[in-house]
Amino acid sequence: MPQTQQTQEDDEELQLLQKNKAKANSYSAIKPHKTTSAPAWTQSIYNKQNIAIPISYFLVGFSTALLATPLSVYMIKEINAQPKQQNTIAILMSVPWSFKLVYGFLSDSLPLFGYRRKSYFCIGYLIYCLSLGILGCIGKPNVGQLSLGIFTATIGQIMADVMADTMIVGEASEASEP
Numbered sequence: 545m546p547q548t549q550q551t552q553e554d555d556e557e558l559q560l561l562q563k564n565k566a567k568a569n570s571y572s573a574i575k576p577h578k579t580t581s582a583p584a585w586t587q588s589i590y591n592k593q594n595i596a597i598p599i600s601y602f603l604v605g606f607s608t609a610l611l612a613t614p615l616s617v618y619m620i621k622e623i624n625a626q627p628k629q630q631n632t633i634a635i636l637m638s639v640p641w642s643f644k645l646v647y648g649f650l651s652d653s654l655p656l657f658g659y660r661r662k663s664y665f666c667i668g669y670l671i672y673c674l675s676l677g678i679l680g681c682i683g684k685p686n687v688g689q690l691s692l693g694i695f696t697a698t699i700g701q702i703m704a705d706v707m708a709d710t711m712i713v714g715e716a717s718e719a720s721e722p
Contacts, residue, residue, distance in 0.1 A: 594715075596665070600708040604701060615694070622684060629687045636695040640702050647706040661714070665707035671700025 619625035619633065647664065656663035675697035679685055685693065 597708050597711060600665070600669075600704055604705045604708075607701065619687075619690070623687060623690070625687050633687070633691050633694055636691050637698050640695070640698045644702055644706050647703050648710055651707060651710065661707045661711050665704050665711070668700045668703030668705075668707060672697050672704065673700075675700060 615633070616630070619630050625633070651660050651664045656667070675693050679690065679693035679697075682689055682693075
């Protein structure tokens, strides 16, 4: 009799283990998210209609890293900027990042040319390119001109970056709606 009871307990334990294993497998299984409401081109960031977004992220990271060291060397060797002037320019490059939220609210409340994001995205990169282009045309800008050019370029860069972020969030939320 005790052997039968032991066998019955073993069977129950085995069934419980199998249930738990099946339950664990159902949690870990990756199930594809199917959406039918979003257009097919929104399903891939690398699609032709979406390619500006990954390019924008690349440009923001690349340009920020690329400009830092040459800018420091230029300030020291070419225009003999004092440490407090160099610090001012560094601050002017970082302060605009604190106002990223403003661009999001601005684009939501004041659409330009019928678009809430794309127009600000293009304007941001236009400001960025014009600011650096003007600095390049000046030749050897003084500290004031360099400060203004870097500050406006950073504002343009941030505007474009925020619009890319909001376009991604918008696409993701549209794709996840049932």
